[in-house]
Amino acid sequence: MKVTIVGAGAVGASCAEYVAIKNFASEVVLLDIKEGYAEGKAMDLMQTATLNGFDTKITGSTNDYSKTANSDIAVITSGIPRKPGMTREELIGINAGIVKEVSASLIKHSPNVTLIVVSNPMDTMTYLVHKTTGLPKNKIIGMGGALDSARFKYRLSEALECPPSDVDGMVIGGHSDTGMVPLTRLATRNSVPVKAFLSEDRLNQVSEDTKVGGATLTKLLGTSAWYAPGAAVSGLVQAIACDQKKMFPCSALLEGEYGLNDLCIGVPAILGKDGLEKIVELQLNDAEIAKMKESAEGVKKTNGLLDV
Numbered sequence: 001m002k003v004t005i006v007g008a009g010a011v012g013a014s015c016a017e018y019v020a021i022k023n024f025a026s027e028v029v030l031l032d033i034k035e036g037y038a039e040g041k042a043m044d045l046m047q048t049a050t051l052n053g054f055d056t057k058i059t060g061s062t063n064d065y066s067k068t069a070n071s072d073i074a075v076i077t078s079g080i081p082r083k084p085g086m087t088r089e090e091l092i093g094i095n096a097g098i099v100k101e102v103s104a105s106l107i108k109h110s111p112n113v114t115l116i117v118v119s120n121p122m123d124t125m126t127y128l129v130h131k132t133t134g135l136p137k138n139k140i141i142g143m144g145g146a147l148d149s150a151r152f153k154y155r156l157s158e159a160l161e162c163p164p165s166d167v168d169g170m171v172i173g174g175h176s177d178t179g180m181v182p183l184t185r186l187a188t189r190n191s192v193p194v195k196a197f198l199s200e201d202r203l204n205q206v207s208e209d210t211k212v213g214g215a216t217l218t219k220l221l222g223t224s225a226w227y228a229p230g231a232a233v234s235g236l237v238q239a240i241a242c243d244q245k246k247m248f249p250c251s252a253l254l255e256g257e258y259g260l261n262d263l264c265i266g267v268p269a270i271l272g273k274d275g276l277e278k279i280v281e282l283q284l285n286d287a288e289i290a291k292m293k294e295s296a297e298g299v300k301k302t303n304g305l306l307d308v
C-alpha cells in the first residue's frame with residue numbers, strides 16, 4: 001500500500017506520522033515544493049521508526065512526482081493555511097491554483113489513485129478536483145467532517161465531564177466557521193441522547209464552540225491546527241487502505257442526496273477499498289435540513305469564485 005502526501009508542512013507531516021504509527025502502509029512518500037523540506041521531514045520521521053515501532057518506509061521528494069508513481073492513495077495538504085482573523089474562504093486565490101496543479105501531477109503518475117483533499121477552503125477544493133481531473137467520483141474525498149466531529153466529541157465530553165470515549169456524534173455540512181452542522185439531536189453518551197444530560201443552552205454552546213474550532217486554534221497557535229487534522233486524515237487513509245467500510249462525514253459530490261446538487265459538502269459516507277463507497281442519507285428534521293441548505297448556499301457561493 002503506497003500513500004503519497006503532497007505538502008510536507010504541519011498537516012502533511014502529522015498525517016505521515018499517524019499513518020506510519022498505525023503501521024498499515026508499506027510506503028509513504030512526502031512531496032513538497034520547498035527544496036529538501038520533504039526529504040528532511042521524511043528522514044526525521046524515519047528516525048522515530050525504532051522508537052515508535054513501525055515498519056512503514058517514509059521517503060521525501062522535492063517536487064519529483066515520478067517518486068509518487070502508482071500510489072494507491074494521495075493526500076493533498078499543499079497550500080497556505082490561514083492566519084488569525086482570516087476565514088478559510090480567503091485562501092481560495094492561492095490554494096485553487098496549487099490544488100489544481102498538484103492533483104493533475106498526481107494523477108499523471110498514479111491514474112488509479114484515490115485522492116483525499118485537505119487544503120482549504122476544502123469543500124470548494126474538493127469540487128475543483130472533481131471538475132478538473134476526470135477521476136470517478138468515488139475516488140475524490142474531502143476531509144473536514146472527521147475533524148469537525150472529533151472536535152464536537154471533545155466539546156461534548158467537556159460539557160458532560162466524561163471521557164471522550166463515552167461520546168459519539170457527527171458534524172455534517174460545510175467545513176467553515178458558519179457552515180458546520182453539529183448533529184446534537186443524534187449525539188449520544190453510551191447510547192443515551194446527550195440532551196438527557198445537557199440543557200439546550202449548553203448544547204448550543206457546544207455547537208458554537210465546535211463550529212469555530214479551527215478559528216479558535218488558529219488564534220492560539222498563530223497558524224491553523226495540525227495534530228487533529230493529521231489524525232483525522234490518517235483515519236480516512238486507513239479506512240480506504242484496509243477496506244474497513246468505516247463511516248466518516250466526508251465532503252462528497254452530491255447528485256440529489258440531501259436534496260442538493262452539484263457541490264461537495266460534508267455528509268456521512270462509507271469508506272473502503274473503492275474510496276467513497278456509499279453516501280448515507282440520514283433522516284434529518286426540518287431545522288437540520290434548513291441548516292444544511294444554508295450551509296450548501298455558502299459552499300456554492302465560494303465555488304462561484306472558481307474559474308471552472
Ligand SMILES: NC(=O)c1ccc[n+]([C@@H]2O[C@H](COP(=O)([O-])OP(=O)(O)OC[C@H]3O[C@@H](n4cnc5c(N)ncnc54)[C@H](O)[C@@H]3O)[C@@H](O)[C@H]2O)c1
Pocket residue numbers: 006007008009010011012031032033034037077078079080081082091095098101102117118119120122143144147175223224225226229
Ligand atoms: N480540511 C481540513 O480539515 C484542514 C485541516 C487543517 C489544515 N487544512 C489546510 O491544509 C493546508 C495545509 O496546512 P498546513 O498547516 O500544513 O500548512 P503548511 O504551510 O505547514 O504546509 C503547507 C505545505 O505545502 C507546501 N506547498 C505549497 N505549494 C505547493 C505545491 N505546489 N506543491 C507541493 N507543496 C506545496 C508548502 O511548501 C508547505 O510545506 C492549508 O490550506 C490548511 O488550511 C485543512
Ligand SMILES: O=C(O)C[C@H](O)C(=O)O
Pocket residue numbers: 081082088120147175213214215218224225229
Ligand atoms: O481552521 C483552519 O483554517 C484549518 C482547518 O480547516 C481546521 O479546521 O483546523
